[in-house]
Amino acid sequence: MEKYSQIIILGIAIGTLARIFMLRNDYRSYPSYPHGYVTHISLGVIAAALASIALPAIMEKEFTAVTFLTIAAQQFRDIRNMERETLSKLEERSLVPRGHDYIEGIAKTFEARNYLVMFVSLVTTGVAVFTDLWLGALSGLLAIVISGLLMRGKFVRDIAIVKPGNLHFNNSLLMVDNIVIMNVGLKSSQEKILKEGVGVIIHPKDDDARATLNNMGQRQAILHDVSALVGSKLEIGEPDWTPLLRKDIDTGKLALFIIPNEKDINCIIEAIYRTPVLESAEQKPLSSEIGRKASD
Amino acid sequence: MDVAIKDGILAVVTAYPNKVQGNVAVFVTENDQESERIALLLSRILAAMVHDLENGVYIIVKH
Numbered sequence: 375m376e377k378y379s380q381i382i383i384l385g386i387a388i389g390t391l392a393r394i395f396m397l398r399n400d401y402r403s404y405p406s407y408p409h410g411y412v413t414h415i416s417l418g419v420i421a422a423a424l425a426s427i428a429l430p431a432i433m434e435k436e437f438t439a440v441t442f443l444t445i446a447a448q449q450f451r452d453i454r455n456m457e458r459e460t461l462s463k464l465e466e467r468s469l470v471p472r473g474h475d476y477i478e479g480i481a482k483t484f485e486a487r488n489y490l491v492m493f494v495s496l497v498t499t500g501v502a503v504f505t506d507l508w509l510g511a512l513s514g515l516l517a518i519v520i521s522g523l524l525m526r527g528k529f530v531r532d533i534a535i536v537k538p539g540n541l542h543f544n545n546s547l548l549m550v551d552n553i554v555i556m557n558v559g560l561k562s563s564q565e566k567i568l569k570e571g572v573g574v575i576i577h578p579k580d581d582d583a584r585a586t587l588n589n590m591g592q593r594q595a596i597l598h599d600v601s602a603l604v605g606s607k608l609e610i611g612e613p614d615w616t617p618l619l620r621k622d623i624d625t626g627k628l629a630l631f632i633i634p635n636e637k638d639i640n641c642i643i644e645a646i647y648r649t650p651v652l653e654s655a656e657q658k659p660l661s662s663e664i665g666r667k668a669s670d
Numbered sequence: 671m672d673v674a675i676k677d678g679i680l681a682v683v684t685a686y687p688n689k690v691q692g693n694v695a696v697f698v699t700e701n702d703q704e705s706e707r708i709a710l711l712l713s714r715i716l717a718a719m720v721h722d723l724e725n726g727v728y729i730i731v732k733h
Contacts (some may be wrong), residue, residue: 481725498673544719545722545724545729546722546724556719557721557722558720558721559707559709559719559720559721559722559728559729560709560710560713560720560722561706562706562710563720603683608693609715611714611717612713612714613717613718613719613721613733614720
């Protein structure tokens with residue numbers, strides 16, 4: 375086993391590096407406080423270690439060592455549960471919640487990232503066993519880049535165009551362009567909404583996008599991200615300021631209404647663009663024959 | 671656990687009581703201005719939303 379020690383250490387190092395690299399883009403998905411980092415990096419080290427040992431063990435004809443990988447799978451399923459539980463609990467005290475779909479997406483991502491770490495470590499040790507350490511390290515880094523690209527996911531920017539809308543009242547009905555948002559009874563609230571509120575329209579690019587944006591979880595995710603990035607004046611017991619997304623049933627475009635802390639329409643549009651498209655919300659009617667026929 | 675009545679009319683505020691019937695709390699006021707004020711107070715107290723039925727009747731609904 376002596377000759378493999380360097381390879382195993384390399385595998386663990388590159389795997390851990392992969393986990394740290396993937397933590398980088400967590401700023402919105404999770405309130406990334408130091409302890410969260412520690413938890414995930416430690417689990418990343420464990421994942422890397424498990425995967426790094428696998429190949430050398432097989433080379434030494436220790437076939438039972440592979441069963442360790444099943445323990446890993448079990449272990450990482452618990453991460454999903456852990457994330458889901460934490461985020462769901464935090465949700466109860468949140469004014470603009472993420473919604474279950476978003477939380478499920480985040481939890482799934484956290485689980486999957488550990489499998490990616492194992493993949494990176496396996497590639498690293500695999501190449502290192504059959505060639506040399508340097509090539510192993512290089513291929514490990516390449517695997518990090520590839521997994522990063524593969525796991526990037528889509529954003530609202532890819533499926534929709536966002537434009538400023540005209541926020542106005544039709545008697546007591548608050549509207550963005552021709553889409554009714556809600557009935558606001560108080561004159562004082564109406565004045566404040568007109569002064570400080572912002573309305574934007576999200577135009578889906580095609581029928582796939584329309585179906586995806588139709589998903590309530592996806593809409594809640596957009597509302598959450600916008601409120602998190604530009605702030606919302608919503609307060610307990612004052613539902614008049616609730617940010618809302620409503621659909622034009624004829625065209626599928628969405629109208630978003632929010633009273634932001636900072637009334638900067640470009641930032642709001644950018645915040646919408648940056649919202650991830652949830653895996654569970656994504657629909658592709660156009661990839662079926664019926665969907666394509668119906669759309670023309 | 672919080673228990674609340676949701677999506678039902680909690681109260682009605684109006685200066686025209688003849689426009690409302692049924693088993694619901696009606697706050698009868700002198701004029702529309704007072705209705706507006708009472709509706710605002712009720713909405714803050716009940717943490718609910720004021721909706722205007724555009725005939726001088728305001729309803730308080732918790733969503």
